[in-house]
Amino acid sequence: MKRYVLPLAVAAALVAAAIALRGRQVRPETPEAAVNALFTAAERGDDGAYLALVGGPLRASLQESRAQLGAEKFRRSLRASVAGVKTLAITAATGAPPDQAALDVEVGFADRVERQRMVLARQGGGWVIMAAGAAAAGKPAIPYGTPVFDEAKRDGPAAPPPRTPGDLGL
Numbered sequence: 001m002k003r004y005v006l007p008l009a010v011a012a013a014l015v016a017a018a019i020a021l022r023g024r025q026v027r028p029e030t031p032e033a034a035v036n037a038l039f040t041a042a043e044r045g046d047d048g049a050y051l052a053l054v055g056g057p058l059r060a061s062l063q064e065s066r067a068q069l070g071a072e073k074f075r076r077s078l079r080a081s082v083a084g085v086k087t088l089a090i091t092a093a094t095g096a097p098p099d100q101a102a103l104d105v106e107v108g109f110a111d112r113v114e115r116q117r118m119v120l121a122r123q124g125g126g127w128v129i130m131a132a133g134a135a136a137a138g139k140p141a142i143p144y145g146t147p148v149f150d151e152a153k154r155d156g157p158a159a160p161p162p163r164t165p166g167d168l169g170l
Contacts, residue, residue, distance in 0.1 A: 027126020028053070031101035032090045034120055034127040042082045045075035055121065055128040084109050086144045093117060101127070110144045112137050 028034040034053055041049035051062060066074040087108035096102040099122045107114045114135040120127045 027124050029126060031103055031120040031127045034129060035090050035103060035105055039082055039088060042078040045079045047075050050078055053129055055123055056130045058131055086110060108144055113140050
């Protein structure tokens with residue numbers, strides 16, 4: 001009987017540790033990584049990961065939305081919110097208190113650009129998004145996907161060879 005006590009105690013400790021750590025996710029190490037992870041979770045429709053990246057009243061509001069919509073519809077709305085994203089630019093904003101960060105996030109779509117400020121806080125050894133301001137939409141100066149070169153000019157007649165000093169009589 002004594003020879004089973006130690007293995008059973010170790011097994012019980014491992015089960016207890018697994019239960020205690022269940023649902024805990026490693027939080028992103030930087031504010032920028034947290035925002036990138038949020039967009040990745042939305043793209044995948046991973047509501048658990050998405051909600052783990054937000055905190056405070058924002059999390060409570062999103063959990064309420066999930067409860068009202070139902071889990072599957074909430075996941076579809078996450079995927080729809082990032083459908084068509086072409087670019088994501090994240091810039092640090094100034095004036096955030098210690099242990100917090102403010103980021104200006106610019107999301108580029110083919111036909112518009114949305115700018116939004118996010119406030120993040122350190123929690124559990126990483127960063128979570130505590131607030132997201134209203135997104136201000138605008139038209140880009142040049143629509144995404146516009147060719148840089150005019151195709152007709154590029155495929156036209158070849159340019160003359162470069163001139164050399166000898167051609168100029170020098």
